[in-house]
């Protein structure tokens with residue numbers, strides 16, 4: 001009896017303790033938990049929560065002793081070893097255990113750049129980079145991609161991805177062009193909400209969801225000359241018209257965090273721009289998550305380190321990504337509060353925002369890796385989603401009656417540096433920050449995909465292009481090698497001499513040539529394209545290269561549309577849809593399908609001759625009019641209908657043909 005009384009008393013005591021520590025009560029409201037925990041925290045602990053440290057810059061005990069709020073794996077900072085997702089889960093759980101040893105047991109939130117799947121992890125599913133997903137323009141697919149990525153991240157314990165990047169790239173010289181969905185904000189607007197829904201779900205709970213990041217706030221893609229971390233010069237009206245729209249659906253989806261851009265707006269660094277962060281993001285648009293700086297981003301501000309911290313925190317940044325200087329940052333932060341240069345209320349607001357995300361993620365109840373998901377990382381089901389994304393990302397830009405190919409017979413010659421190179425087809429943010437060529441992670445190269453797809457045809461591969469003679473067709477896979485951020489800045493987007501020599505080797509065989517361009521942006525192909533019978537923009541497809549063969553050989557048709565204008569020359573850049581003078585090689589939103597790209601007979605007059613009868617007359621105008629009113633006529637070559645090259649097919653195109661026919665105008669766009 002005595003024993004029972006003691007047990008009951010102990011149970012009563014434990015309930016009383018939990019009850020008195022509301023923040024540990026999962027049934028309490030999030031706001032009650034936040035305010036209870038905040039009231040228990042010292043200034044040092046609050047300052048610690050506002051820091052994000054690089055995992056390689058931490059010693060055992062640091063997380064607990066400094067109450068550090070977050071850890072990141074910078075884009076090359078992988079688990080060691082990085083052989084499987086469980087290596088990451090072991091690493092994560094060790095860090096989390098350290099954090100929970102802290103006085104108040106506040107779990108740490110771990111962030112990574114899972115920007116096209118969790119590319120850091122060896123064996124994970126790597127999706128096309130955003131420019132390819134922009135070409136696909138498929139919101140439902142984005143939700144699937146977000147869901148798969150969240151699962152593969154949550155399996156490792158990691159709670160947070162620094163994505164999606166909602167930049168609107170306006171100058172292809174920028175090395176981060178491929179991180180955006182496209183040059184027109186309409187694409188990011190179309191895809192952001194579902195992508196974030198995939199990452200976060202509606203409640204952030206359930207162990208398979210992670211918090212996302214709307215980045216980089218704001219106008220990072222609009223800098224003069226496409227200079228990375230440069231200066232965007234534009235009116236507020238243009239900023240709101242071009243660079244803001246993709247963020248609205250992200251905020252409506254309840255994105256958990258936002259990351260500030262390194263760049264400046266009209267000469268002022270975004271990292272100290274109170275109007276952009278406090279006024280626009282938090283007050284006008286009601287952002288309730290927390291704002292994080294970019295990697296050492298505050299250190300680009302003028303003044304001492306203390307000045308940089310003061311300006312950025314007072315501008316509205318809540319967490320500082322100070323990977324290696326986190327200790328000094330905490331110390332400066334504490335001093336700035338004690339001397340009144342940062343109001344206590346600002347600190348309490350920032351910490352409340354951070355704790356709110358942690359409570360919403362369920363970190364206090366489930367702080368460790370969800371190891372039940374480990375077997376989903378890189379699974380066939382996940383890779384099937386990525387393969388679908390590859391198919392839908394491809395844009396057919398030229399087809400002189402050569403696609404789709406038949407794989408049943410004959411002989412196919414494959415060439416080019418990007419045909420059989422996993423690293424090149426994944427691009428950066430894969431295993432390492434800058435990515436690298438070679439066999440860097442499991443997957444299917446484009447060549448392997450071709451070999452798996454063809455049934456009877458003979459496939460020969462020679463990277464140099466030599467030996468093409470005698471084959472029925474050549475597929476030449478060329479383009480760019482991996483780069484990230486500033487290292488990708490390029491004032492000459494012409495094909496490399498190596499790629500041109502591969503093409504020349506193939507041309508000498510006098511067989512049909514299909515070029516597949518693997519690149520993070522359009523390249524200048526104007527002087528080469530007339531030698532090509534087919535031309536496909538494949539962007540940076542990721543691990544599932546077979547998606548390219550699926551479409552080349554007709555299992556699926558091309559559906560992708562250009563997410564960016566394709567320049568004729570470098571001197572045209574920047575060139576964007578809507579420009580007053582607009583004469584690109586291919587217009588924004590252009591894209592053929594095999595079903596609609598019938599052969600162009602000799603003598604055809606190109607744009608306007610939509611029925612391919614070699615003349616431009618009123619019949620062509622009527623066909624476009626019929627198409628526009630949705631009476632889809634037969635034998636209609638859509639690729640010749642956009643006579644004003646604005647990316648749309650409408651009545652204006654029909655009227656231009658009529659004007660041309662009666663001699664009022666002499667040429668189209």
Ligand code: GLC
Pocket residue numbers: 073074075113162215294295
């Ligand atoms: C980088 C990038 C940012 C990334 C962060 C963490 O510098 O600007 O997009 O999320 O650092 O790797």
